[in-house]
Each structure stands twice: as C-alpha cells, then as structure tokens.
Amino acid sequence: MTRRRTPIAKLGHVAVQTPDLDESLWFFSDVMGLQVTERDGHVAYLRGMRDWEHHSLILIESGERGVDHMAFRTTSAQALADLEETLVEEEGESVSRVDAGEETGLGEAIRVEKFGHSYEFYWDVEKPDAPEGQRSGLKNRVYSESIANRIAPRRIDHVHVNDPGDNADAHDEWLRETLGFQLNERYRTEEGEYWGWWYAVTALPHDIAIHREPADAPTQFHHVAFHLDSLQDLWTAGDICSEHGLEINNRSDGPAMHAITRADCMYVKDPASGVRLELFAGPGYLNFEPDWEPIEWTEGEIGGATSHQWHGGGPTWDGIDYV
Amino acid sequence: MTRRRTPIAKLGHVAVQTPDLDESLWFFSDVMGLQVTERDGHVAYLRGMRDWEHHSLILIESGERGVDHMAFRTTSAQALADLEETLVEEEGESVSRVDAGEETGLGEAIRVEKFGHSYEFYWDVEKPDAPEGQRSGLKNRVYSESIANRIAPRRIDHVHVNDPGDNADAHDEWLRETLGFQLNERYRTEEGEYWGWWYAVTALPHDIAIHREPADAPTQFHHVAFHLDSLQDLWTAGDICSEHGLEINNRSDGPAMHAITRADCMYVKDPASGVRLELFAGPGYLNFEPDWEPIEWTEGEIGGATSHQWHGGGPTWDGIDYV
Amino acid sequence: MTRRRTPIAKLGHVAVQTPDLDESLWFFSDVMGLQVTERDGHVAYLRGMRDWEHHSLILIESGERGVDHMAFRTTSAQALADLEETLVEEEGESVSRVDAGEETGLGEAIRVEKFGHSYEFYWDVEKPDAPEGQRSGLKNRVYSESIANRIAPRRIDHVHVNDPGDNADAHDEWLRETLGFQLNERYRTEEGEYWGWWYAVTALPHDIAIHREPADAPTQFHHVAFHLDSLQDLWTAGDICSEHGLEINNRSDGPAMHAITRADCMYVKDPASGVRLELFAGPGYLNFEPDWEPIEWTEGEIGGATSHQWHGGGPTWDGIDYV
Amino acid sequence: MTRRRTPIAKLGHVAVQTPDLDESLWFFSDVMGLQVTERDGHVAYLRGMRDWEHHSLILIESGERGVDHMAFRTTSAQALADLEETLVEEEGESVSRVDAGEETGLGEAIRVEKFGHSYEFYWDVEKPDAPEGQRSGLKNRVYSESIANRIAPRRIDHVHVNDPGDNADAHDEWLRETLGFQLNERYRTEEGEYWGWWYAVTALPHDIAIHREPADAPTQFHHVAFHLDSLQDLWTAGDICSEHGLEINNRSDGPAMHAITRADCMYVKDPASGVRLELFAGPGYLNFEPDWEPIEWTEGEIGGATSHQWHGGGPTWDGIDYV
Structure with a gap:
C-alpha cells in the first residue's frame, strides 16, 4: 500500500467550551x-511557542463543558472545495459554512458532524507574528525562549477520540478512505477485535x-x-x-512511556472545561x-x-462530550 | 505557493568510498x-537505530576518498519510472541502471549525474529486522536501546553539497522544479546574491x-x-x-547552535574517507x-x-569530491 | 544544632552474596x-564511571542470596582507630578485623554487627586508574565516556535499611551519636511515630x-x-x-519522583542475588x-x-537478609 | 594529606556595586x-531557586561598577570568633565589624581585605521561606518550579579571582592554611609555574x-x-x-566544556555593573x-x-575591581 493522496495537511486546532474562561486561561x-494570541470578549485564542497559525486552541466561554470542534487544515483551497463536494455529494452529509472571520484568524471554513464528532476543515488562515518583545530574533521561530515558562508547549500534536461499537470501524474507514490518513499502528484483543x-x-x-468503547x-x-x-x-x-x-490523571500519577507511538506523555485536565490535555514529548518516531x-x-x-508501557497502560478512557 | 507534488519521499542513504574500510567502520x-546491517567483502552497510531501510550509509573500500552517490527514495514505483522519463526525455541526461541486488538490499535503481553530483533514485528496498538479541521489544523501533552507545545516531537526516557559481542557481531550480522540493530557508549577501x-x-x-562556492x-x-x-x-x-x-571541525571545536534550520549540531570527519559527518540534534522545527x-x-x-549562531557560523566550506 | 564531628567520610561500597556470579555480573x-575492576575467582569488584575507589560493589558467589556487608570509609586512619575503640570500649561490640588485602583493594578494616546490620569501616583503599583504552583523557574522571552504555551509573549514592520496631529508634540514635551523621529529613505518622x-x-x-518495620x-x-x-x-x-x-519493582512500573530527598528514581532487583538496586538521578539538593x-x-x-511523590510513594518495603 | 579542619562551611554570597540597579535587576x-528576596531602597537581595539563605547576591546602587565583597559562612559561631582572632592576632590584619542587620538578613559579620580581595565572614543568617504563592509544596525546596523561567539558577556555586604575580602564591597558601580549603586541581605552564x-x-x-596574572x-x-x-x-x-x-563573552560565543572541574559553562556580563556571571551546569564531579x-x-x-576544553580554553581574563 502506498500512501494515498490526502486532502488534509495537518491538525490545526481544537475549540473548547468552558464555563469559566479565566480559569481555563489560568490552566492553559x-x-x-x-x-494567548488574542482575547475577544468571551473567546480566547492560544497557540504553542512554535505554532505558526493564529491559534491551535480556542477557549469559548459558555454554559457548557466540552469540545466545540476539532479542525484540520487542507492541503489547498481546491482540496477544501473537493472535500466539501465529497462530503455533500457522496456522503450526504449536512455541511455548514463558517464565514471568513467568524473564527478570528480563519478564512471561510466548513463543519460537519461525522459519527458524532464535530469536524472543521479550512484552508485560509492567518499566521501572525508574535508581538514585539515576545518575538524571537530567529526567523524560523515564533516566540522567543525568553518568555517561555518551564512547560511551554511547542505545537499542537494530535487528538484522540472515543467511538462506541461499530462506529469505530466506520470512523476508521472514513479517515482512511475520505480523508486519506495513513494508519500507522493499531491494537486488537486476542480475539481479534x-x-x-x-x-x-x-x-x-x-x-x-x-478508541473503541462499548x-x-x-x-x-x-x-x-x-x-x-x-x-x-x-517531568517538570x-x-x-x-x-x-x-x-495527573494517568492512572498512576506520573509521566509515562507509551509503547504505541513510542512517546513520553502525561495527562491532566483543565479543571474548568474538563477537557483532557496530553503533554507529549520524547523522540518517538518520525515516519x-x-x-x-x-x-x-x-x-x-x-x-x-x-x-515499556509504564503505569498501567495510559489514561482512563472517560472522554468529554461535543457541545 | 502550495507545496508541489514531488516524486521524492525521503533521503535514503549516502555511499562513501574509503581507502580503509576497517578505519571507517571504527569511526562510523x-x-x-x-x-552494521551487513558486511559484504569490501562493502559495509550501516544504518541508525531507527532507520527502517537496509542501510542509510554504505562504506565501499577502494583506492579513493570521497562520495560515491547520494540516494533518494521515490514515493512509488511509478514515480521512479516517471522521474527516469523526465530525466532522459526532458533533461537529456544519461541515466544508468543499477540492477536489483547490485546494491545489497535495494531493488532496481537509477543513477544520474546532475551538476556534478551523483544522484541515485530507487523505490524497492528491504527493511530488515534487527538481529535477534539486538531487536527492540517494541514493534515501532528497530534496535533495542540496550545495545546503543552514548551517541548512537537515530536516523539519516540530510545532505549538504557545494555548487560553484551559477551551478548553484541551476541546481536550486532543478531541486524545486524536477524533484519538487520545497524551499524552506535561503541566505543572501547584502548585495542580494x-x-x-x-x-x-x-x-x-x-x-x-x-551552498554556493566561487x-x-x-x-x-x-x-x-x-x-x-x-x-x-x-554534547557527549x-x-x-x-x-x-x-x-571537531566546526571552526571552534564544540557543539554549536545553527540559526538557519534552528538545530544543534557538530561536525567531525571520518579520518579514513575524509567525509564529514554532521551530528544533528535538538527540537529544531517540523514544517x-x-x-x-x-x-x-x-x-x-x-x-x-x-x-544565536554560535561558533563562527558553522563549518568551514571545504567539501569532498564525488568519486 | 551544628553538624557534629563525624569519623565517617562517605559510603564506600556494598558487598552482595549471589548464587550465580555470572548472572549478577550480567545484571550489574x-x-x-x-x-568491573577485577574478577578474582568467585568474587568480582565493580564501580561506577566516576567512583575513584577500587570498588563500590562486590559480588561474592556463594550458596546465599543477600548482603554480606555495607562499608563506610572513615575520615582518617586515626578516626578508624578511635571508632574501633568506641565500638569495643563504650558499646561493648564484638569487632572483627579484616586483614589488608583480604578484600581486594582494601587495607585493614573492621566489621561490626549493629542492630543486625553488617557494617564495615575502613581507611586504606586503592584508587586504581581505569585500564588503558578505557581511561578518560581528563584527569578528573576515571573512565572515558566512550565506553559507557546508556545507563552507566556514575557513583555509589546511598544505602537504605529496614529496622523492626524500637530497633529503628536505637539505630537512629547510634547513627547520629556514634557515627555523627546529620539527620536531613524524617517522616512520621499522624500519631507522631x-x-x-x-x-x-x-x-x-x-x-x-x-525505615521502621513492625x-x-x-x-x-x-x-x-x-x-x-x-x-x-x-528514563532510558x-x-x-x-x-x-x-x-521495575516500584509499585507502578516507571521512574518516579521522590518527595523526600527530592530525587528521581527507579528500583529494580538483580535477579540472581535478589538485591534491590535503586537508580537515582536528578538535581535533588546538595546540603x-x-x-x-x-x-x-x-x-x-x-x-x-x-x-510530587509519584507512583504510590516509592518501592515496596520487602528487603533482603544479611548473610 | 587528609582534609584539614576548616572554619569555612560554604560560599555564601557576593555583593556587587552597580550604577544602575534597575538594569542590574533586569539582568540578574x-x-x-x-x-528577589528583598529590595531595600538602593540595595536588592537575590538568591537562586534552592538557596536557603536570605541572599546569595547583593546589588548595591552606587556610582561604581565592581564587587563590594565576597562572603563565606563559617561552620559555627565559635569558628567565626576563632577566625577573627587568627586574622587579627596572627596575621595582623585590620578586621572591620559589620553590625547585625547592617546587611539585611545577616547577623554580625567581619570583613577583611586579603591580597586586595574583600572577604566577609559570617555565621548568623536568616533563611526565609519563599513568599506565599512562590513557595514549593515540597519542604526540601525553597521556590516552586511553577515560577521558574528557563534559566533560573539554582544556587550560588563559586567565585574566581585574579592575583598578580607572587600574590597568587601567597593567596594559595592562605586559602589552604588559614581557611583550610582543599586544593582539588591546579594548572602550570610547561616551565612549572x-x-x-x-x-x-x-x-x-x-x-x-x-588565577595568576602578570x-x-x-x-x-x-x-x-x-x-x-x-x-x-x-543551552537555553x-x-x-x-x-x-x-x-556570551566566552571567547567563542557558546556554552563550553571545561576540562578543569569538568563542568559545562557559559560566561556573560551584567551590562550595568560589568560583573561577569558564569552559568555552571553538568554532572562535573562531587568530591x-x-x-x-x-x-x-x-x-x-x-x-x-x-x-575536551572547547572554545579556546574559557573566558578572557579581564576581571573587575573591588570597590
């Protein structure tokens, strides 16, 4: 199998709903x-030290706790248009439009609910410089190390979602067939599920x-x-x-080593939104x-x-709803 | 500019000619x-701890000191065939065939001399497991950490070549137009060259x-x-x-920090072949x-x-011939 | 309280009895x-990359599994003589003499059993260079990094022992009063024990x-x-x-962070002797x-x-007997 | 040679005179x-993340650039009294008294000029907790990691001074004989000086x-x-x-590796006071x-x-005057 052509370039951001924006900002x-790239009333836009785009995390103050959407950037404007057509024409999905600027920093985007997950796809996006005084003297970095604290995540890495029963298989097929993702690793019970x-x-x-749930x-x-x-x-x-x-809501309270993906990791939840953050480090592997x-x-x-899978095999599998 | 379609998947390996295979093996x-994946008389095949392919470095004992070829893997068998056609039909190059197995671990490959550089392109390649006792218990690694020394390079990263005068511009164009490489960074004099x-x-x-030379x-x-x-x-x-x-033939004898590519690095030469090895580390950036x-x-x-460019701006610019 | 004058300069080594010297050597x-400094029939002498003395670990092949003795170096020959006198005259202990050379690399030493623990005290000790080819080019190191594997302990750090009931209090007093140790930290139940x-x-x-046991x-x-x-x-x-x-017989199978002593640590047992090794790292604190x-x-x-005490508070408290 | 009894417990702090306290505070x-432990008008007291004493660096705003004094803590109040007697009675030095509280956080201290260097010796010193909100939850640390930036020195390590000609030999003898320092390493020309x-x-x-100067x-x-x-x-x-x-006023502009003391280091000057700060890291060796x-x-x-001595052998040897 050679890698199939994909309309997707990368994971872009995740948007979170929180009942307490100040507390979520304290955490993140x-x-x-x-x-923080920008705070616009009840919405704040954040990114890592080396994220080029306007944001890789959105915090939206609302009465809810959960995830608003997860967003992937396409490889081109055409790829976005083609994907929209596929979703509507071939898959019969109801695709909604996000107007340019409705999400600060983003051009026109589309959203679709697939298997209960809120997906956003976009092409146009701003890549603002860091503000004067926070900007790195090096042109291939966004922020200067002089403003980093001892954690200071560098870039968004990945998302992980739960699918009940057969939805997991359907989601698997869609990620590979429609979105063109390459399957790097998978896990099965001794019985083969x-x-x-x-x-x-x-x-x-x-x-x-x-992750398949019951x-x-x-x-x-x-x-x-x-x-x-x-x-x-x-560790810090x-x-x-x-x-x-x-x-640290890994089952055993410390940084752990994953066998699958070979990464070093830790899980902790934003107390306000309840959304789980994984910190991911280590050489892992580039593929x-x-x-x-x-x-x-x-x-x-x-x-x-x-x-090599330390600490009971990772996090507990309770997730959070899309809202 | 969106990233153009490229026939190239990755840098695969470099083949070195050395007058003393034992000394070059001592060094590398x-x-x-x-x-060492395999030693076959006067040729040895090596790779890093996480290189999947049969080799990322070939050492060929001969009367010469220099580089035999540098090899890139294509994205598919078809991409290799198309690239060969482009080179012959459009660029009028003399392309030579390397039979399957002629280079151990490789299927049929092609070689071409462009602007004086010996390029090899291939698709078929073996990805052998590490031998029993050296293999990692983790399926997403090749070798076990238990056999690593304190340097133990993980994977081949890149090559750097010198082009005299206008050849550099022509090479630049060819890398972008024919091979579809994306230009990430470039450097010019105050005068604009x-x-x-x-x-x-x-x-x-x-x-x-x-790198442009006179x-x-x-x-x-x-x-x-x-x-x-x-x-x-x-550092170790x-x-x-x-x-x-x-x-350590960086001008000032210690690990250095590059501004361009934002990597931490060190240069040292194989005393037998005279080929310069760069050790490359640090977070740098993924693009x-x-x-x-x-x-x-x-x-x-x-x-x-x-x-941020420590130690005089990197290595001296003396290179080594292709032989 | 100012630090009292102590006859003790440092922890020197631990001697282990093992039923299978080859397997213990494989492990350590x-x-x-x-x-390995020296192997002398059924006894092997080992040390860390920066231990100056002839050995910081002795492996003795015998029918037993356990610890033979733990040894502390005195601050001077006189301090050793004075300590012997104190042990015999004031404490009425039965002190045995170890002849010079009986323990390879050591001069004359004394041994005493206090509260069931086998203590050795010595002054004379050899500090052999590393063998040619393993020696560092730097005079303030023993071994060259070029021979280190990815763990390569640097020096012996400490010992930890179990005392039942009131023995713990008596041992505490003796360590402070006779040996002049400074108490850096201690731990008590809510009830004050x-x-x-x-x-x-x-x-x-x-x-x-x-550690107090029942x-x-x-x-x-x-x-x-x-x-x-x-x-x-x-981590490696x-x-x-x-x-x-x-x-990794920490309760939860991965490197942990100690609150007390503020060290990063991991526990694993030599399968042959059953002796638990702690690997200790991190900045901790110097006092x-x-x-x-x-x-x-x-x-x-x-x-x-x-x-900050990750992973359930450290190791289980099963120890091993002195033999 | 066994280690001689010394009245000195540790290096305590250095006091710096600066023409611009705000700029020196910006730097340090x-x-x-x-x-910053305390700012008292034209004097600021600072310490590292794990320095227990009230300060390990004093910045005094004055018309001068230079070092006011360097201070060592004695092993006891008696040791301080004895040292004063030795300085006055045996060495005929003019010893001045610093009243308790004159230097914030310190009890009564003495100062003496030896070979042109301003020495302070003290016993009484406050060890204040970190303020609420900055204090670590761990009792064996002073400050929480949550307030550390990416450099955040941990503790004062050492001082280095220049002595012209024979003064160096006299200073050497005094450090060993009167202050009881142990000589760990020394360096000589091929001619033996x-x-x-x-x-x-x-x-x-x-x-x-x-360091001996002409x-x-x-x-x-x-x-x-x-x-x-x-x-x-x-590196950061x-x-x-x-x-x-x-x-970075090491001669070659990057972190370096010392052969002597086997430390990793970097030098940079406070632009206001002109005082050189060395950042010192790495395992080095404990003796x-x-x-x-x-x-x-x-x-x-x-x-x-x-x-192993990278980058030309360390810093340039220009120092700064005592004022």
Whole structure:
C-alpha cells in the first residue's frame, strides 16, 4: 500500500467550551504556558511557542463543558472545495459554512458532524507574528525562549477520540478512505477485535487516533495533545501540576512511556472545561515511509513489565462530550 | 505557493568510498554507534537505530576518498519510472541502471549525474529486522536501546553539497522544479546574491541543502547528517570525539547552535574517507505548512552575539569530491 | 544544632552474596553498565564511571542470596582507630578485623554487627586508574565516556535499611551519636511515630536511610543506590530494563519522583542475588548548611496528587537478609 | 594529606556595586531568573531557586561598577570568633565589624581585605521561606518550579579571582592554611609555574579559584558562578542571552566544556555593573575523598582537539575591581 493522496495537511486546532474562561486561561496559559494570541470578549485564542497559525486552541466561554470542534487544515483551497463536494455529494452529509472571520484568524471554513464528532476543515488562515518583545530574533521561530515558562508547549500534536461499537470501524474507514490518513499502528484483543487506531497525514506517529468503547458508550472527545521539547520539560510539567494540586490523571500519577507511538506523555485536565490535555514529548518516531505497513499490537504485547508501557497502560478512557 | 507534488519521499542513504574500510567502520560504527546491517567483502552497510531501510550509509573500500552517490527514495514505483522519463526525455541526461541486488538490499535503481553530483533514485528496498538479541521489544523501533552507545545516531537526516557559481542557481531550480522540493530557508549577501538554500520534501527543516562556492571552485559533497535523540547526546558526542582525538571541525571545536534550520549540531570527519559527518540534534522545527514562504536571511542576520549562531557560523566550506 | 564531628567520610561500597556470579555480573555490568575492576575467582569488584575507589560493589558467589556487608570509609586512619575503640570500649561490640588485602583493594578494616546490620569501616583503599583504552583523557574522571552504555551509573549514592520496631529508634540514635551523621529529613505518622530517617555526612540528601518495620519484621537491607547523570539516563534505564524483561519493582512500573530527598528514581532487583538496586538521578539538593534543621514530614504530606511523590510513594518495603 | 579542619562551611554570597540597579535587576532577575528576596531602597537581595539563605547576591546602587565583597559562612559561631582572632592576632590584619542587620538578613559579620580581595565572614543568617504563592509544596525546596523561567539558577556555586604575580602564591597558601580549603586541581605552564588553583571546603569541584596574572596586573574579581539544573538549561541560557543581544563573552560565543572541574559553562556580563556571571551546569564531579591528591594539569593537556576544553580554553581574563 502506498500512501494515498490526502486532502488534509495537518491538525490545526481544537475549540473548547468552558464555563469559566479565566480559569481555563489560568490552566492553559498561566500554568501550561500556551501563548494567548488574542482575547475577544468571551473567546480566547492560544497557540504553542512554535505554532505558526493564529491559534491551535480556542477557549469559548459558555454554559457548557466540552469540545466545540476539532479542525484540520487542507492541503489547498481546491482540496477544501473537493472535500466539501465529497462530503455533500457522496456522503450526504449536512455541511455548514463558517464565514471568513467568524473564527478570528480563519478564512471561510466548513463543519460537519461525522459519527458524532464535530469536524472543521479550512484552508485560509492567518499566521501572525508574535508581538514585539515576545518575538524571537530567529526567523524560523515564533516566540522567543525568553518568555517561555518551564512547560511551554511547542505545537499542537494530535487528538484522540472515543467511538462506541461499530462506529469505530466506520470512523476508521472514513479517515482512511475520505480523508486519506495513513494508519500507522493499531491494537486488537486476542480475539481479534480492534480497539485502537493511530493515523497520520504528517510524519508524526499520529495526528488523530480513535478508541473503541462499548456499543452503548457515548461518542466523545478524549484528549488534545501538545508537544514539549524534551523529557525534562515533561517531568517538570508533572512537578508543576503537583505544585498546583492538579491531578495527573494517568492512572498512576506520573509521566509515562507509551509503547504505541513510542512517546513520553502525561495527562491532566483543565479543571474548568474538563477537557483532557496530553503533554507529549520524547523522540518517538518520525515516519517518512511511503509504504508503511500498519504495526499490529495485541493485548498481550502491551502493559506489564516487559512492554515499556509504564503505569498501567495510559489514561482512563472517560472522554468529554461535543457541545 | 502550495507545496508541489514531488516524486521524492525521503533521503535514503549516502555511499562513501574509503581507502580503509576497517578505519571507517571504527569511526562510523565503533565510535559513532551506527549499526552494521551487513558486511559484504569490501562493502559495509550501516544504518541508525531507527532507520527502517537496509542501510542509510554504505562504506565501499577502494583506492579513493570521497562520495560515491547520494540516494533518494521515490514515493512509488511509478514515480521512479516517471522521474527516469523526465530525466532522459526532458533533461537529456544519461541515466544508468543499477540492477536489483547490485546494491545489497535495494531493488532496481537509477543513477544520474546532475551538476556534478551523483544522484541515485530507487523505490524497492528491504527493511530488515534487527538481529535477534539486538531487536527492540517494541514493534515501532528497530534496535533495542540496550545495545546503543552514548551517541548512537537515530536516523539519516540530510545532505549538504557545494555548487560553484551559477551551478548553484541551476541546481536550486532543478531541486524545486524536477524533484519538487520545497524551499524552506535561503541566505543572501547584502548585495542580494544567494549563497545557501535549504530544501525538504519531508517535515524536516531540510533533506538537502546547497551552498554556493566561487565559480572556479569544485563541485563537492559537503556533509551527511544523522540525527541524535537529544542535546545531551550531542554534547557527549563532542566529549567522545575528544576522547578519541577526533577534531571537531566546526571552526571552534564544540557543539554549536545553527540559526538557519534552528538545530544543534557538530561536525567531525571520518579520518579514513575524509567525509564529514554532521551530528544533528535538538527540537529544531517540523514544517507541516502547505503554503510555506521561504525564510530569507541576510548576512547581517547571521553570526555574532545576537544571532544565536554560535561558533563562527558553522563549518568551514571545504567539501569532498564525488568519486 | 551544628553538624557534629563525624569519623565517617562517605559510603564506600556494598558487598552482595549471589548464587550465580555470572548472572549478577550480567545484571550489574552488562545491563546496568557498572565497570568491573577485577574478577578474582568467585568474587568480582565493580564501580561506577566516576567512583575513584577500587570498588563500590562486590559480588561474592556463594550458596546465599543477600548482603554480606555495607562499608563506610572513615575520615582518617586515626578516626578508624578511635571508632574501633568506641565500638569495643563504650558499646561493648564484638569487632572483627579484616586483614589488608583480604578484600581486594582494601587495607585493614573492621566489621561490626549493629542492630543486625553488617557494617564495615575502613581507611586504606586503592584508587586504581581505569585500564588503558578505557581511561578518560581528563584527569578528573576515571573512565572515558566512550565506553559507557546508556545507563552507566556514575557513583555509589546511598544505602537504605529496614529496622523492626524500637530497633529503628536505637539505630537512629547510634547513627547520629556514634557515627555523627546529620539527620536531613524524617517522616512520621499522624500519631507522631517516626518510620523513616534520612542521614548524611556528605552534601548528598542521604548516605544512609532507615525505615521502621513492625516489631516482628526481620532486620533487612532494602537497597543500594547508584547515581546517574541525568533524568534521560534514568528514563532510558527503565526502557532498557523493559527490553530485558526486568520488572521495575516500584509499585507502578516507571521512574518516579521522590518527595523526600527530592530525587528521581527507579528500583529494580538483580535477579540472581535478589538485591534491590535503586537508580537515582536528578538535581535533588546538595546540603551545605552547617545548621540544618531536619525536615519533618507527616503522612498527609506525602503521596497523592499534590505531593510530587509519584507512583504510590516509592518501592515496596520487602528487603533482603544479611548473610 | 587528609582534609584539614576548616572554619569555612560554604560560599555564601557576593555583593556587587552597580550604577544602575534597575538594569542590574533586569539582568540578574528578569533575564537570568534569580529571585528577589528583598529590595531595600538602593540595595536588592537575590538568591537562586534552592538557596536557603536570605541572599546569595547583593546589588548595591552606587556610582561604581565592581564587587563590594565576597562572603563565606563559617561552620559555627565559635569558628567565626576563632577566625577573627587568627586574622587579627596572627596575621595582623585590620578586621572591620559589620553590625547585625547592617546587611539585611545577616547577623554580625567581619570583613577583611586579603591580597586586595574583600572577604566577609559570617555565621548568623536568616533563611526565609519563599513568599506565599512562590513557595514549593515540597519542604526540601525553597521556590516552586511553577515560577521558574528557563534559566533560573539554582544556587550560588563559586567565585574566581585574579592575583598578580607572587600574590597568587601567597593567596594559595592562605586559602589552604588559614581557611583550610582543599586544593582539588591546579594548572602550570610547561616551565612549572602555576597559574590556576581550584579549592573547595564542600563536595563541589571548587568554591573558590584563583588565577595568576602578570605581576603588574590589578587584583581583580573575575566571576561569580551560579549552578543550573541541566545542560539543557545552559543551552537555553545561551539562546536567551542571544535573544537579548547579551554577548556570551566566552571567547567563542557558546556554552563550553571545561576540562578543569569538568563542568559545562557559559560566561556573560551584567551590562550595568560589568560583573561577569558564569552559568555552571553538568554532572562535573562531587568530591567526597578525604585524602584527595590535587590534580595537576600542564598547558599541553588543556585546549585543542583532544582536551575536551572547547572554545579556546574559557573566558578572557579581564576581571573587575573591588570597590
């Protein structure tokens, strides 16, 4: 299998609804160190130290706790138009238009609900410089290190979502067939039922992953991940979360090592919105292979002393609703 | 400008000619920690800890010192065929065929000399497991960390070559037009003459870079770079080179920080072949932007106390011939 | 309280009895990366990359599994003689003499069993250079980094022992009064009963610690710790242990962060001898205060999300017997 | 030689005179990340993240640029009294008294000018908690990591001074004989003349070092060093200094590796006071040996490709006057 042509260039951002914008800003900006690009009344736009786009995280103050949408950038304006046509004509989806500027920094975009997940796709986007005094003297960086705290996520990395029962299989097929994602890794029970899939259009181990839940479970957003520069930063993130009394909601309370995707990671929730943030670090692997065969894992190969999967196999699987 | 369709998937390997295979193996394998995949008489095949292909470095014992060829993998078999046609039909180049297996681990490949540089392109390639006892228990890694030394390059990263005078401009155009590389950064004198270009087809800051030399200088290969996991590994590489009396031939003898490509780096030569190895580490930046505008640097922006370009601006520009 | 005059300069080494010397050497040398100074039939002498003395670990092949003795160096020959006199005259202990050379590399030493623990004290000791080819070019290091594996402990750090019931209090008093250790930290239940004490004569957070067990529990040796250069080395140690199927017997299977002593750590047992090794890394703290007041912790201050004590509070408390 | 009894416990602080307190605070606090304990009109008191005492750096606004004094804490009140007696009775020095509270946070202290250097010795000192909101939840740390910037020195490490001609030898003798420092390393020309000496009373590679200058050179203070947690922090310090246009006044503009003391380091001057700050990181070595033989280096062993001493051998030797 060679990598199929994809209309998707990258994961762009996640929009979160929170009942308390100030508390969510405290969590994502003061504690974590994301940079606030713009605050516009009840909406704040944030990004990592090396995110070029206007935002990679939106915080929307509302009466709700949950995820508003997740957004992917297309490879071109034409790719966006073609994708819209496919969604409407071939898949019969109801696609809604987001006017240019409705989401600050973005041109015209489209939204669609697939398998219960709120997807946004866009092409036009602003890439503002950092403000004077925060800008790096190096032209290939956005912000100067002189304003970074000890966590300071560098860029949005991936999203992970929950699908009940057969929805997971349908979602898997759609990500590969319509969006052209490459399947990098997947996981199955000894009986052969898959419960996890990790996909990318970039060289990252994954841009999006899906997790199968029982058939009667809700469709949910599980977490958004941002990338840190080093293991040291991840460790310090655990330290700083402890200083603030923020529970590291990995089952065992410390940075962990994933077998799948081979990353070093930690999970912690924004107390206001309830949205789970994963901090992702470590060399992991970059995947430049045009003929990658998905890595297949079985239950017996993950978890336990010989698996490299420290701390009980990752986070608990409770997610949060789309609102 | 959106990223153009490219027939190239990645940099694959560099083949080196050396008068003393044992000494070159001492340098690249014993000291640096590259893994030997296979030794076949006067030819040895090596790769990094996380290189999937059969080799990312070939050492060929001969009476010569220099570079035999640099090889790029195409995105598909068809892309290779199309590229061959373009080279022969449109560019009038003399393309030679490398039979399957002639280069161990490789299927049929083609070679062409462009602007004095020996290029190889291939599609078919073996991706052998690490031998029993060296293989990682994790399926998304090749070798186990238990066999790594303190340098242990992870994967091939990029090549850098020298072009005299106008050849540089022609090479620049060919890399963009025929090979479809994206230009990420370039450098010019205050008068406006470009002397450096950095290109990628992957998310790396560069897969290949070219440097303009005076019009009467030779066309040369400047260095091949391998990627290390961390700054600590880079620092230790400097330490270990010092223990072996290997001159760190950056002008000022220690790991340095590049402004362009924002990488941490060090240069050292294989004493037998004279080929320069760059060790490349640090977060740098991954480039997922489909509409990247090349970063333009001028002389005044590089070097000196405020430039982040430590140690005099990088290596000296003496390269080595293709043989 | 000013630091009292102490006859003790430092922790020197731990001697282990193992039923399988080859397997213990595989664990401590091949996997962990301690250097073998000398192997003398059924006894092997090892040390860390920057341990100056002849050995900081002895492996003795015998029918037993356990600890033979732990050894502290005195500040001078006179201090050793004075300590012997104190032990015999004031404390009525039965002190045995170890002849010079009986323990390779050591001059004359004394041994005493205090509260069930086998203590050795010595002054004369050899500090051999590393062998040619392994020696660092730097005079202030013992071994060259070029021979280090990815764990390669740097130096012995501390020992931790278990004392049943009131023995713990008596041991505490003896360490302070006779050996002149400074108490850096201690831990008590909410009811006020101490169960842990951390002591040093050096600037380290501790050279020895004691843990109170129930009154009917055995007196045991809990672990010996070696220091690593960095958090990255500790993380890789967890990775490498996983590659070898060695259980990281911290309760939750990954490197952890201690609140007490503020160190980053990991525990793993030598499968042959059953002796627990702690790998200890991180900045921790160096204590140069001559009027240090012991830090007092209570149960409620350790463990849980806000304690920085990741992973359930450290290792399980099963130790191993002195044999 | 066994370590002699010393009245000195540790280096305590350095007091600097600056013509512009705000600019010096910008450099030491805003850029470097030292914490301000107290600002009292024209005097500011600072310390590192893990310095327990009230201050490890004093900035005094005056018309001058230079060092006011360097201060060492004694091992006890009695040791201070004895030292004063020795200085006055045996060495005939003019010792001045500093009243309790004259230097905020300090009890009564004494000052003496030895070989042109302004020494202060003290015993009584306050060890204030960090303010609420900046205090670590861990009792063995002073400040929380949540307030640290990316440099954030941890503790004062050492001072280095220049002595002209024979003064260097006399100073060497006094440090060993009167203050009881242990000589850890020294350096000599091929002809046998010593030009550098590194001393400690703690386990650090040095608490103070002296450098011989030509006989007609001034007696000067060369630098004060603070310790960082990791190589990564040191590298980032170079990055941040570049962002601010601060010249890294090591001869070659980047973090370097010292052969002597085996530390990773960087030098940069406070633009207001002209005082040179060394940032010191890396594992170096801790010295617990009670019978340490000074390491002897000769010129031929330092500098150059095989010496591990990167970047031309360290800083330039211009110091700053005591004022």
